[in-house]
Amino acid sequence: MATDWHDLPSPPALPGLFAQAALRRGIRGSTLPAFGVRSRVRVEAEQLARYRKVCGYPDNGLLPPTYPHVLLFPLQMALLTDPAFPFPPVGLVHLGNRIRVVRPLGGEGPFVGSVHAAHLQPHEKGALFTLVLRLEDQLGLLWEGESRLLCRGAKVPGTPLEKAPEDPLELTEIDRWQAPADTGRAYARVSGDYNPIHLSALTARLFGFPRAIAHGLWSKARSLAVLNDRLPRAGYVVDVRFQKPLLLPGEAVLFASAPAPHGQFALHGADEVPYLSGNWHQVG
Incomplete structure (x- = not known):
């Protein structure tokens, strides 16, 4: 329609x-x-x-x-x-x-x-x-x-x-970074997304979270910034599934498969909590 x-x-x-x-x-x-x-x-x-x-x-x-x-x-x-x-x-x-x-x-x-x-x-x-x-x-x-x-x-x-599960590829750690307590506020200022679950521990507790959580799209963007050299200039798709929230402050560890037209990646916490998983592939 x-x-x-x-x-x-x-x-x-x-x-x-x-x-x-x-x-x-x-x-x-x-x-x-x-x-x-x-x-x-x-x-x-x-x-x-x-x-x-x-x-x-x-x-x-x-x-x-x-x-x-x-x-x-x-x-x-x-x-x-x-x-x-x-x-x-x-x-x-x-x-x-x-x-x-x-x-x-x-x-x-x-x-x-x-x-x-x-x-x-x-x-x-x-x-x-x-x-x-x-x-x-x-x-x-x-x-x-x-x-x-x-x-x-x-x-x-x-x-x-x-959804049918994807055949997993071998992933290795390629980067890790700290997400400070103000990550949600910093991303809100550039994205316009002021959802209270991202802004402070006080406002996040109103929605059942022990601390503020990072925006899912920030976690994806931060991961793709690291993967930038593995992605073509155009003609590709990146798909992610958000899993567990990244509590702030927190540490994130990025894993990815070897550089190729098709690949997979995952973002975990230092304690192996899965934040997101995704894949990229070229399209015609």
Whole structure:
């Protein structure tokens, strides 16, 4: 079914959307809206430089492959806070994330960014759906992302699908780093994602966490910054599954398979707690 696009003159301001998200309560249905939101977006050089620093990316003249998530975050919030969206934004669990870099991510725009929801399906703990993000330039699709989100307690018809396990490759440690207590606040300042579970131990305890936890997309971005030399400039996919939260402060250890067109990686704690696992592969 074709998506009905709601075109916005510019990305909406986040403070108002956060206020709407905080006021949303309860599940309002079991059907995703048939529309998406779309707007022109442009890179701000200063914000990009701060993002590179927080995530460890080099300045190689290209946008980091995870950066379009930041560009499109206001559009994501606009969709999630729309009255027609069935699930409340607060409390959604980010289970996985996939990005596809179609062409080299050069330039600062303007681009056209869009977000819509798809692939609603049952999950053993609720309902699973996907936010589909796209970034386009004058030549067409440049980048695409998919965030798999779980709404606990929601009910949709059907049977939960089980993904076939991937044949594991041999992984070796390639890097480790410390994630200080202010990691969540630093990433929030460059991404706009001020979810309280990431900001301090006090606010995280309100949601059942003993300490603040790192953003999943920061953990993915920090890992891909280390893997940067193993990834091509374009024509590839990176898919990750978020497992356990990285409590702050904490240590992260990155493991990866040998450099190749296809590979796997995993981020663990020093005590072997698995934070995320993922893979990369080239596509035509």
